[in-house]
Amino acid sequence: MHSVYDFSAGDHAVMLGDQVRLDAYHEAITHQVKEGMVVAEIGTGTGILSAFAASKTKGQITAIEYYGYSAKIAEDMMKAAKLDQVKVIRAKSFDVILDPQPDVLITETIGAIGPEENIVELCYDFKKRHPNIKSIIPSRIRVCAEPIRSTKLVGWEQNFYDYFASASFGTFDYKAVRPTLENIWCSQVRYDSLSDAETLGDPIVLAEYVLGETEFSSFSKEIDLSELQTVDAVHLYFEAVLDQDLILSTHYSEPETHWRHGFVSRPTNGNKLTVSFESGAICVTPTWQV
DSSP states (O other), X not given: OOOTTSSOHHHHHHHHTOHXXXXXXXXXXXXXXXXXXXXXXXXXXXXXXXXXXXXXXXXXXXXXXXXXXXXXXXXXXXXXXXXTTEEEEESOGGGOXXXXXXXXXXXXXXXXSSSTTOHHHHHHHHHHHOTTOOEEESOEEEEEEEEEEOHHHHHHHHHHHHHHHHTOBTTBOGGGGHHHHHHHHTTSOEEEOOTTOEEOSOOEEEEEEETTTOOOXXXXXXXXXXXXXXXXXXXXXXEXXXXXXXXXXXXXXXXXXXXXXXXXXXXXXXXXXEEEEOTTOSSOEEEEEO
């Protein structure tokens, strides 16, 4: 049974409004999907990537979607567009075995940092049960970190403290817990536009996945900033290889996407940051050490 509250229509609207994302996937699909090919898509949402594929092949296309409302929109869209070769299946991809086997697998189950929507595990499982798959879009995902400085980030953090300070009265003064508030602010990955950021260190690859071959997405890596005292944050981003020379990236220097720019603020005494992720988790965990 699928809940009527399975997805946010607003979230889908934002994703459909992300022209950078759509253009990149359209280019990759146009290059890799040829007439007669059989295609599968995991996490089709409202169906647009499967529709891109349907414009390139009359072969069978299976659009797999777990959430009921999303699948309903996709079904109605395919019917209205007369894309009869597209079959929308409401299911978990782990429960689906297709015949004929697909030649191409498409998925945009990419989290804000990369692995949070289980793209690694989904692709590995699906490829294991469909060994005839010749290409996966995307083929690889890298999770990266970069030390940065940003004046906008400093302002956001100060606003956070100011909200607490404005509610103080008498002896009930939030200044007394400023270190606690700083630790909380710096213990989460946050997302916004880092258009003014300046890189202050070399990029670091935290994890790299070959989709369909890498089985688990877990990783943990330490970043030492002790020699980079002017750094005020670590920028976290992904690079998804959609085609030979086509990379979709959330690095702050690239055109902005609906994922925005991920970052972890540096606390006053923070010199070492461990970034970790466990397979099946919904978020990346940052941990600071002196």
